[in-house]
Amino acid sequence: MRVSEQTLPELGVPVPSYRRDDVSVGIVHFGVGGFHRAHQAMYVDRLLEQGKAKEWGICGVGVLPGDRRMQEALAAQDHLYTLVLTHPDGTWEPRVIGSIVDYRYAPDDPEAVVELLAAPSTRIISLTVTEGGYNIRHDTGEFDVDDPAVQHDLRSGEPPTTVFGLVTEALARRRERGLRAPTVMSCDNIEGNGAVARRVFTEYARLLDPDLAEWISEHVRFPNSMVDRITPVTTDEVVSALSERFDVQDRWPVAAESFTSWVLEEAFADGRPPLEDVGVQIVDDVAPYELMKLRLLNAGHQGLCYFAYLMGYRLVHEAAQDPLLAGFVRAYMDTEATPTLEPVPGIDLDEYKTTLIERFANPEIRDTIARLCAESSDRIPKWLVPVIRENLATGGHVQLSAAIVASWARYAEGVDEQGEPIEVVDRLADTLVPIARRQLTHPTAFIENTEVFGDLAQNHRFVDAYTWALDALHNDGARATLKELPGEPE
Numbered sequence: 001m002r003v004s005e006q007t008l009p010e011l012g013v014p015v016p017s018y019r020r021d022d023v024s025v026g027i028v029h030f031g032v033g034g035f036h037r038a039h040q041a042m043y044v045d046r047l048l049e050q051g052k053a054k055e056w057g058i059c060g061v062g063v064l065p066g067d068r069r070m071q072e073a074l075a076a077q078d079h080l081y082t083l084v085l086t087h088p089d090g091t092w093e094p095r096v097i098g099s100i101v102d103y104r105y106a107p108d109d110p111e112a113v114v115e116l117l118a119a120p121s122t123r124i125i126s127l128t129v130t131e132g133g134y135n136i137r138h139d140t141g142e143f144d145v146d147d148p149a150v151q152h153d154l155r156s157g158e159p160p161t162t163v164f165g166l167v168t169e170a171l172a173r174r175r176e177r178g179l180r181a182p183t184v185m186s187c188d189n190i191e192g193n194g195a196v197a198r199r200v201f202t203e204y205a206r207l208l209d210p211d212l213a214e215w216i217s218e219h220v221r222f223p224n225s226m227v228d229r230i231t232p233v234t235t236d237e238v239v240s241a242l243s244e245r246f247d248v249q250d251r252w253p254v255a256a257e258s259f260t261s262w263v264l265e266e267a268f269a270d271g272r273p274p275l276e277d278v279g280v281q282i283v284d285d286v287a288p289y290e291l292m293k294l295r296l297l298n299a300g301h302q303g304l305c306y307f308a309y310l311m312g313y314r315l316v317h318e319a320a321q322d323p324l325l326a327g328f329v330r331a332y333m334d335t336e337a338t339p340t341l342e343p344v345p346g347i348d349l350d351e352y353k354t355t356l357i358e359r360f361a362n363p364e365i366r367d368t369i370a371r372l373c374a375e376s377s378d379r380i381p382k383w384l385v386p387v388i389r390e391n392l393a394t395g396g397h398v399q400l401s402a403a404i405v406a407s408w409a410r411y412a413e414g415v416d417e418q419g420e421p422i423e424v425v426d427r428l429a430d431t432l433v434p435i436a437r438r439q440l441t442h443p444t445a446f447i448e449n450t451e452v453f454g455d456l457a458q459n460h461r462f463v464d465a466y467t468w469a470l471d472a473l474h475n476d477g478a479r480a481t482l483k484e485l486p487g488e489p490e
């Protein structure tokens with residue numbers, strides 16, 4: 001049976017019991033992908049199920065050509081979709097989520113999107129636009145004004161196309177109309193995601209109108225958050241298994257692990273849904289939670305994925321079940337990431353790390369190594385390089401982090417250990433792959449790329465560890481390299 005408002009009563013899986021007609025848009029979300037649908041939209045759906053937050057329905061917005069598909073898929077089923085939680089014991093827990101009540105593909109009608117963002121009823125503008133979506137230069141940490149899409153929005157006089165252009169135009173209209181400022185809530189995996197969002201939106205606005213930038217910085221709030229739920233890309237297998245096992249035909253369901261966590265800073269300009277009623281931890285300072293998650297889970301993923309790919313793994317759980325890989329990742333977490341963390345209120349870090357390896361090893365998630373290996377140039381500088389820099393400054397260990405960077409550099413050569421091509425998915429691939437190939441004769445070529453690594457190649461301690469690992473990867477291969485490194489085989 002197809003998912004739609006009309007078929008809800010007949011679907012044999014849990015569905016919204018609330019009337020969606022009564023739900024109005026209070027949140028406009030940019031970047032409705034797998035994660036938003038498995039996380040924030042699920043939390044709002046839980047609130048609606050409790051009879052709360054009716055004014056906090058979600059309207060999704062897509063700005064990139066790839067988002068057209070999401071607009072069509074959601075429109076075809078009244079913006080309903082199925083979230084399947086995949087438990088490690090093989091149990092699947094599907095539920096139709098009803099909190100997304102509208103979706104706009106911005107290029108169709110940018111003016112309507114700007115007006116929606118400027119409407120007083122829109123009190124939160126949220127984002128999962130990926131790490132790259134914030135348009136930050138890795139070397140300077142500044143907003144990249146030279147980006148062609150940003151230049152278009154700043155200079156062309158045509159309707160805005162980027163999240164920066166659309167949101168800033170709406171904020172300008174609010175200011176002119178004497179309306180309240182909204183909250184801009186980043187839910188991306190970026191350290192200080194709220195602070196980063198604040199920086200990029202005010203910097204963009206300053207280029208247009210310094211007074212507007214002042215108004216934004218004074219009135220708009222940008223809460224930091226830690227968000228966590230492993231959500232792979234939806235596969236055809238999930239679509240067909242949902243149909244076969246539950247008789248639910250959904251154009252674009254999303255499957256995710258059952259674990260979920262959201263720690264959110266109490267920093268809202270114009271109210272918020274009572275998210276604490278559905279398990280969100282509202283705190284004054286998110287930093288310790290963010291650091292813990294980004295440096296253990298996300299950087300841990302990076303520790304796993306390039307070595308795993310080179311060793312022939314294509315699925316995350318299979319790699320995480322290899323004691324050599326699991327031991328390497330755990331050793332990185334213990335000896336290099338953990339010393340850079342702050343105490344995390346209410347969390348036993350040892351238990352957290354053990355649970356992470358178990359989550360990676362969950363065979364039901366079927367997350368792909370390819371997903372983790374994509375857009376590395378947006379991930380390594382944001383999650384791993386800060387760990388390296390801190391350890392270099394304090395005299396801490398960097399050997400395993402250096403090996404992770406070397407595994408990426410080896411992977412970026414675009415050829416695996418069997419001589420087969422690797423599809424390097426990275427917005428910088430055209431520059432990174434040729435640079436990586438040069439390292440066969442010039443071992444530090446990759447890390448001399450200051451756009452990604454800053455001045456890391458000037459540090460001898462890092463360079464020694466890095467060149468050792470790269471050399472071992474070239475001469476002995478990934479498995480043998482890991483065997484030479486300190487690990488914690490189970």
Ligand SMILES: NC(=O)c1ccc[n+]([C@@H]2O[C@H](COP(=O)([O-])OP(=O)(O)OC[C@H]3O[C@@H](n4cnc5c(N)ncnc54)[C@H](O)[C@@H]3O)[C@@H](O)[C@H]2O)c1
Pocket residue numbers: 030031032033034035036062063064066067128129130131132133134163187188189190227228229230231232
């Ligand atoms: N998937 C996960 O396990 C997970 C978990 C925690 C946090 N996150 C965060 O969510 C982000 C998205 O993950 P996902 O799994 O939903 O990915 P996805 O590919 O399914 O969706 C990404 C969305 O972001 C949009 N986007 C990308 N670049 C953009 C840009 N420059 N401007 C505007 N929109 C842009 C895309 O169009 C798409 O709608 C991640 O990058 C991460 O920061 C993901």
Ligand SMILES: O=P(O)(O)OC[C@@H](O)[C@@H](O)[C@H](O)[C@H](O)CO
Pocket residue numbers: 130131189227228229230231297298301371372379
């Ligand atoms: O989605 P990204 O690009 O931030 O990173 C890839 C994964 O590390 C990430 O998606 C994790 O699965 C997620 O952060 C778990 O909560």
